[in-house]
Structures are given as structure tokens and as C-alpha cells.
Amino acid sequence: MKEYLHNTIPNLKPFDHELHYEALFINKAWVLVNGISEKKSTYIFKTDNILEISRKDYTIETSWTINIQNIFSIETEDGLITVKVYFKDDDVLVLNHQNKQEFALFINTTNYTEDLNSVEDVQNFLKEKYKQKLTSLIYDHEFYYIENSKEFGPFTVEELSEKVSNDKISAYCFVRDVNEYDYSNRLRIYDLIKEL
Template structure:
């Protein structure tokens, strides 16, 4: 992966045919983020190497080919381009141009009920998506807490919240993740409860 792409979007995972092709790539509606404020475009990669590009004023059918591992050739209006495919997560696809320092960022909207038509819509989508992800992680995770100079736990956030409601402990007790060795992050039960 080029340093340019890695510095712009860290923690990308290369396209993996077994994991991504059928379930995350084919027949999914990918909204192109680049240039959405000017013109929305939805890309759908079909099994028979057909690429459908839907715009407000036109519908285009072109082709794509998987060459090796995560390298694709795509026929565009500007000719044939070669790209490497990466996933930020299951809903964010990045196609990195192999001949230039450019990439295209796509968001999978197949299971998203609202339209993405602007930068603001994309910001709302990402905010909601990662808020849910954080809530799920926090909800299932366990933490130790300190109360009156003694450490207790591990407990889930739901259990800690219940203890606070029953006034067994203060919402301002420090907590640490079960995988952390100390309380240096200065996280409190109240901080966790806000994310639920």
C-alpha cells in the first residue's frame, strides 16, 4: 500500500476474495464519496464482470476484472485503470489507483435506509455507524473499577450502570479495560454509561 494512502486512511485491510467477494463486494450498492457534492454516483459490481454506474442523469454499464489478489482493472469513461482494493470495514471500500496518487472511497448503502446525496449525509451515516459500533463494543466488554482505594470486577457496563443506580458505587469511579494494566486513561463509569 502506498504511503500516501496509508497516511490518509490508516488501518486498511486488503481485499480478500474468500472473505469479501460474494458477501461484501458483489451486488452491493457502493456510493462514491469523491465528488458527491457535485454528482452522486452509485457503483454496483456484478458477478458477470459488469459494472453498473448509476447517476441522476445517466446509467452506464462497463466492465471490471479481478486480476490477482486485490488488483482490479476497471473500464471507465477515461479508459482502463488499474486499482488495488482495500476495506476500511465491511461498509467502506477504497480503490487505490496504481498509476497516480489517487484513490476512490465508497460507502456500501445496500442496507442503509436513507439516501446519501451530500457530504452532510455521509457525515451522518459515519457518525451513526461508528456510534453503534462503539456502543456494541462497550456493551459487551468488561471493566475493572476502583472504589474506596480497592479494585473490583470485571463487570460489564450494564452491571456497572446497575450498581450506580442502586447507589452501591459512584458514577465517578475510575475504570480500566480488562486488557489494560492501569487507570491512566482516566475513564470513569459515567463516561461508559454515556455511550450506552
Template structure:
């Protein structure tokens, strides 16, 4: 059952009560991605084991529990289901059904300003989220650059941008991450600057 999930969505982190329960899970507005084009559902797991499922203008209150192995038991309209929870990252929750080869995926919309009502909204959310993440990683990271067969660095992107602006180096010089051993990714300074 786990192979199916991990082949479909790689690099999942298992739910860890100490790490995730209070800061990432409880009282967050989890928008169900599955079937969003037909109806929008928001799941809010409360600390008192109440699960609120909001759909349009009505709220269904049901229950949820967690056991020592981080297996969740959730009461739904269809009966009691048992799921195991995973995080793709802090804002993407996956609940893997333990009796079927199916899972539900949720986006944490608690701190997101726009409504998530469609597949297009999900794409906009993910694009916004990962652009910010890439910019942060690039901004804090260091790179070597090669010019006229000589390597220089490492430098942060803001330093490389200043060197390009002042005309000291070309924006078309190849760069490599400090953790890479060659320039085979064919990444240029201009590509880094564009992501800032």
C-alpha cells in the first residue's frame, strides 16, 4: 500500500506528533485537492478531536483520533476510515487510506490570501509557494562562476548580480552550486538573477 503512495508522490515525510501536531496540523484550514473542481471542502482538525468539514454554507462536525503509530481514525459520512498522515512540505498534507490504494491531498490555505476553489487556483498557489522557496534558496546560497576558463567564487547571487551590473563579469557566465562538481547543468548567472 505504501509503495503505491510513495511512487505517486515521492519524498514524503511521515507525520511526527512532536514536530507537526501543534505547529503544522491543528486549527489549520486544509483544502481538499481531490475533487475540488466538483466541490470545495475545507478540513479543520481541532485539538479536542473534532473535525470540521466546511462545504459552501454548511459545516459538518465529526471526530478524529490518532494512535501511537501515528495512524488516524476519521469518522466521515461514509463511515470510519483509517489513514496514515504524511507531509510533502509544511503546506501539503497527504492522508493515505490504509485499506485501499487511494489517498487524499490537502493544501494548508490558512496563511494564503487568495481563495483556492479550482485546479487553476491550486496551480497558482503552488507556483507562488515554490517561486518564493526558490528565491529564498538562491538568495542564501553560494555559487562559483567560470569566465575565460578560470573559476571564481563562491559568491552569493546578490554579489554576482552586482558584478554583472558593474560590468565586471558577463551575465552569461556559467555557474555551479557549491555542492556540484561541474557546470553540466548549463546554468548561467542571468538564470539566477531572473529568479530573485
């Protein structure tokens, strides 16, 4: 079951009570992505093991518990289910069903101003989120570039952009991240500047 989930959604971090419970999990508005086009459901895991599930016209209260191995038991309309909890990042939560090859994907909308009511809204949310993350990652990172078979760097994107605007290097020189060993990603300075 675990392989199925990790093949579908790579780079998941298992729930860590100390890291995630207060900061990311409790009292956050988690919108269920599965089935959002038919009905929107928002889950709020509260202290005292109360789970509040809100839909368009009504809200129900049910319960949840967590055991020492970080296995969650959640009482739903369909009965009691057991899940393992994973985070893709601070705003994406995955509940992996322990007895089936199924998982539920949630987005934390607590600090998000727009409403998530459709698949298109979810796509826009994720696109904007990861675009901002990519921009800040690129902005803070350093890269080597290769020109005439020689490697130079590392430089920030800002420094590379300045070199391009001063015609010291071509915007089409290949770059590699400081943590990469070759230029196989075929990334160019132009691609980095475009993302800023």
C-alpha cells in the first residue's frame, strides 16, 4: 500500500507529532480534493479528538484518535477507518487508507483568501503556490554556468541576470544548481530569469 501512495505522490513526509501536530494539523481548514467537483468538504481536526466536517448546507461532528505509531482512526459516515498521515508540504495533507489502495488528498485553506470549490480552483491554488515557492527557491539559490566549455560560478540568479543585461554572457548558457553534478537538465540562464 505504501509503495502505491509514494509512486502516486512522491516526497511525502510522515506525520511527526512534534513537528506537525500544533503547527500544521490542529485547527486548520483542510479542504478534501477527492470529489470536490461533486461536493466540497472541509475537515477541521480539533483538540479533544473532535473532527468537524463542513459541507455546503451542514456541519457534522465526529471523532478521531491517534495511536503511538501515528496511525489515525477516524469515524466517518461510512464507519471507522484507519489511516496514516503524510505531508507533501505545509499545505498538502494525505490520509492513506490502511486497508485499501486509496488515499485522500487535502489542501490547507486556513491562510488562503480564495475559495476552493472546483478542480480548477485546486489547480490554480497549486500552480500559484509552487510558482511562488520556485521563485523564492531560485532567487535564494546559486548556479554554475558553462560557456565555451568552461565552468564559472556559483552565482545567484540576480548576478547572472546582471551579466546577461551587461552583455557579458549569453542568456542561453547552460546552468546547473550547486547541488547538481552535470548539465543534464538542459536549464539555461534564460529559464531562470523568466521565473523571477
